[in-house]
Amino acid sequence: MSKLVVTSIGPASSVQDAGRPGSQRYGLVPSGAMDRLALAAANTLVGNELFAAAIEIGPFGAAFTARGGAVRIGLAGAARNADIGGRPVASDSSATLAEGETLNLGFARGGSFSYLAIEHGIEGEPMFGSLSVNARAGLGSPYTRPLQSGDELTTHPASGAAERRIELPDATDAPIRVLFGPQDDEFSDENKQLFVGSEWKISATSDRMGYRLEGPVIKHLDGHNIVSDGTVNGSIQVPGNGQPIVLMPDRGTSGGYPKIATVISVDFGRFAQISAGRPFRFKAVTMAEARAEAIKFHQFLRSLPDRLRAIEDFSLNIEALRDANVAGQAVSAVDAATWQVAVP
Amino acid sequence: MPETLSPPRLLPSGDAAITVEFSRTIDDAANRRVLALDRLIAAEPIGGITETVPTYRSLLVHYNPVEIGFEALGEQLLARAAKALPTAAGTRRWRIPVAYGGENGIDLEDVAKALGTTPDEIVTRHVAGDYRVAMIGFTPGWSYLSGLEKFLHMPRRKDPRLLTPAGTISIGGIQTGVQCLAGPSGWHLLGRTAVRTYQLHRDPIFLLEPGDAITFTAVDAKTFAEQDRAAEAGEFIAELVTP
Numbered sequence: 001m002s003k004l005v006v007t008s009i010g011p012a013s014s015v016q017d018a019g020r021p022g023s024q025r026y027g028l029v030p031s032g033a034m035d036r037l038a039l040a041a042a043n044t045l046v047g048n049e050l051f052a053a054a055i056e057i058g059p060f061g062a063a064f065t066a067r068g069g070a071v072r073i074g075l076a077g078a079a080r081n082a083d084i085g086g087r088p089v090a091s092d093s094s095a096t097l098a099e100g101e102t103l104n105l106g107f108a109r110g111g112s113f114s115y116l117a118i119e120h121g122i123e124g125e126p127m128f129g130s131l132s133v134n135a136r137a138g139l140g141s142p143y144t145r146p147l148q149s150g151d152e153l154t155t156h157p158a159s160g161a162a163e164r165r166i167e168l169p170d171a172t173d174a175p176i177r178v179l180f181g182p183q184d185d186e187f188s189d190e191n192k193q194l195f196v197g198s199e200w201k202i203s204a205t206s207d208r209m210g211y212r213l214e215g216p217v218i219k220h221l222d223g224h225n226i227v228s229d230g231t232v233n234g235s236i237q238v239p240g241n242g243q244p245i246v247l248m249p250d251r252g253t254s255g256g257y258p259k260i261a262t263v264i265s266v267d268f269g270r271f272a273q274i275s276a277g278r279p280f281r282f283k284a285v286t287m288a289e290a291r292a293e294a295i296k297f298h299q300f301l302r303s304l305p306d307r308l309r310a311i312e313d314f315s316l317n318i319e320a321l322r323d324a325n326v327a328g329q330a331v332s333a334v335d336a337a338t339w340q341v342a343v344p
Numbered sequence: 345m346p347e348t349l350s351p352p353r354l355l356p357s358g359d360a361a362i363t364v365e366f367s368r369t370i371d372d373a374a375n376r377r378v379l380a381l382d383r384l385i386a387a388e389p390i391g392g393i394t395e396t397v398p399t400y401r402s403l404l405v406h407y408n409p410v411e412i413g414f415e416a417l418g419e420q421l422l423a424r425a426a427k428a429l430p431t432a433a434g435t436r437r438w439r440i441p442v443a444y445g446g447e448n449g450i451d452l453e454d455v456a457k458a459l460g461t462t463p464d465e466i467v468t469r470h471v472a473g474d475y476r477v478a479m480i481g482f483t484p485g486w487s488y489l490s491g492l493e494k495f496l497h498m499p500r501r502k503d504p505r506l507l508t509p510a511g512t513i514s515i516g517g518i519q520t521g522v523q524c525l526a527g528p529s530g531w532h533l534l535g536r537t538a539v540r541t542y543q544l545h546r547d548p549i550f551l552l553e554p555g556d557a558i559t560f561t562a563v564d565a566k567t568f569a570e571q572d573r574a575a576e577a578g579e580f581i582a583e584l585v586t587p
Contacts, residue, residue, distance in 0.1 A: 021406070024397045025382075026542065026550040028484045127544070136525065137484045138544065182355035182363040227370050228481065228488075230397040230404025232361045254399055254481030262358030265409065287414045290359035294409040 002069035002158070004118055006151040007102060010060025012207065014146040015153070016249075018051035020128035020139070024230070024253045031132040031139075032249050034113050034208065035269035037301070038077030041166050042117035044304040045074025045094040047159075053124065053131035054117040055147065059108040059275070064116070066097035072119035072158035073103065076166065078111030078273060093165035093311055094119075096158045110171065111273035120156035134250065163311045166304065175283035176271045178236065178261040179290055183226060186258035187238070191218050195244070195260055196284050204276045208250040210237075211271075217242035220258060228256040234263030234271070248272065264290040266297040352377075352402075352425050354418045359409045364421055365402040370518060372490055375478045376430035378403045379555040381421075384428040390420050398554045399479045400488070437557040439583040440522065442513050443568035444470075444535035451532040455515070458498065467562055469496055470513075470534060475520065475558040480550075485524030485542030487552050492520045504530030511536045511572075513560070522552070535562075538571035539582040546578045559585070 016039070019032020033039040033056055040050040048054075055064075059078070074094045075082060082089040082105050089095045089103070097103055108114060124131040124141035133140030143151060184192060194216050203212035218238050231237075235247040237257040246263065247255070263271050264285065274280055355363040364381065367374030382398045385405070392412030397404040407417055444467045445452040456463045475489040492515060500516045508514070508529040514521055516531030523529065524541040541551045552558075563571070575581045 021395055023484075023550070024395055024404075024406075025480060025554060026484060027480045027482055027486050028542075028550075136527070137542075179356050179358055182357045182365075227368070227400050228479070229363060229365075229399045229402045230357070230361075230481075232357050232404075232406070234358055252482045253397060254479065259357070262356070262361075264358060265360050287356060287359060291409045291413050294359055298410045 001123070001154050001156065002071045002099075003067040004071050004073075004097075004153045004155065005065045005067050006147050006149055006153075007063040007065045008149055009062040009147050010058055011146065012058030012060075013062060014056055014133040015053050015122060015124070015140060015143065016056040016132045017053040017130055019132050019249060020130035020134075023128060027253050028128070028137060029134065029251055029253050030130075030249065031134045031208075032130070033115065033132075033269075034249060034272035035077055035111075035115070037168075037269050037297075038113065038115045038273075039117075040301055040304055041076035041092060041168060042074040042115035044308065045076065045092075045164055045166055046072055046117050046119035047161070048074075048117055048119065048121055050301060050304065052117065052121045054115045054122070055153070057105065057114045057116060059112045061107050062105045063102055064097070065102045066099055067152075068099065070096055070098050070158035070160075071155060072096045072161070074117040074119070075105075075114060076117075076168075077114035078108035080108050080114060081106035090165060090311075092168055094163045096160075096163065108275070110275070112275055113273060118153065118155045119158060119161075123154040136250075164308045165311050167307045167309055172270070173280070175281040176274075177264045177267045177285045177290065177293075178234075178282050179264060179287060180261045180284055181259070182229075182262075183258035184260050186220055186222065186226070187218065187260050188221055192260065194218060196282050199279045199281055200244075201279055202274055202276045206248075206276060208248050210245045210247050210251060213244045213246065215243070218244060218260065226256055226258050228254040231255045231259075232262060234265070234268045235259045236261045236263070246271065264293065266290075266293045349426070351422055352381075354414075354421065355402075356414060357404065359414070361404055361406045362414065362418060362421065363402050363404050364425065367401040370400050370478075370490070373430070374401050375490060377425070377428065380428040380430045381425050382554070384424050388424070390417065390424075392417060397481075399481060400490075435555060435557050436553070437559065437585040438552065439559050439561055439585050440537050440539050441563040441567070441571060441581065442471075442535040442537045442560050443563055443565050444513075446565060448565060448568060449513070449533050449535035451514075452534050455498065455532050455534065459495065466496070466534065469493060470515075470520070471560050471562055473520070473560070475560075477552050477554050477556045477558060478519075479554055480541075480552065483525050483527055485522075485540070485550060485552070487522040487524075487541055487558075489520045489522065489558055492518055496520070498532060500530040501532065504528055508533060509536060511538060511540070513537055522558070536568060537581070538568055538575040539580070540575050543575075543578070551580060551582060
């Protein structure tokens, strides 16, 4: 067996797959990847199932070393500088680490999370059908906590298959689409308009449970306590201080603040990738539009294997590497010290 | 109760979940309708539903929007809700041992003072209650019980504690609860039980179901410690009482 050893890693990095839905009625939240499209792209690069467990890497840098044999990886999601022993690795492409070689990843330059898929997957013992880490519930495999230096992920030796890149649509700054509800009647029309008409930023205190938003104060019509009801990924709760919190994959399964709106499912991963401090907007859409987009997204996911392309020798051409890195140029950089946008 | 059979409200929770709301307040009749609809959906499944989550006053229905849309699913849910009649039949009852007071229930004396009575009377009243699991939520196994008598209703703490022990039995507002994992809580801690409502590598992993009936019995601290060791080894400790 080969091993990918974590030689350095920042916080907010853990093994994630599609999560473990089905037990929310018992208070167990599904967890799972923040950006499922990026997870699926990384897995597609190395021939895995779309939602096989991969390493979700937070905004900070990380390094991994192959031990006991070669390890083939697929890298997608937030763009970052990456190299294996000085050989550049482009975003949205696969690469192979020979035994003893180290993959070095810089800070996320655009977005927050990158996904490092390992060819043949990560060995582990699924709990409720998933390897995803949920530290509070003591779940996850091979570790029940975020990754730390020295952790080892076991896999099968690299196949030696030709490396690939995957062609994905350009990153977009389009507003994050939401559907009003389930408790939008707890807010006046003015405050609903304020919510969709304003610029927002994600607070640096955000995590996998929730993203805190900074912007105008959203007022409730009649107090901020409701009787707890169920939550989903993308529920937008408004607590007493009027600063919304968007619930993320490690949310509580129930919550007691009114939910003004919900991020539509296809935009959830894109929302999860927005760097702290970077301005963005919401836009209200209709249920029909949201569903049409969900169906399109489902078809797009199935088409991912058709989007694999042969890879050129990027090490000879840094310009080609830059060109391939569309997402990295389209969005601004993060400052790793604060997980906030650096002034350009 | 014909008035309780008014149709629930269908509230969109994004494009992949519908909140079927029976009431806006904590209401036992509404909760029974939530659980009845939940059972009926389990018995007569609707294509596209991926998961249902009962809460006090609503049923959250997760679905795959590729398979079914809001309108079509909403229609079927309303049809089910119209014929989902609450029934007590088949209700399981659990007896859960609790070590009240002392280090196991650090708020018992303060609760007694606040309510103008003795710790013993608080325990007697809490044990006398006939409770039902209204919902399980927040963290794994955290069971919110309805049926707390009015005398024990008490506002939550102003400053929630960041860490309360696993197995805590507490009261907050008009509710009482069985907390499984250590974690934050703003409720008043009356005691602890060795019962794990959530325990990995045990069958079943989750002991309680929404709708289950619950009775508490008082045990001393020594018994709690013994039961805690047995529970760690996988024993239920909670006793299933046939109705």
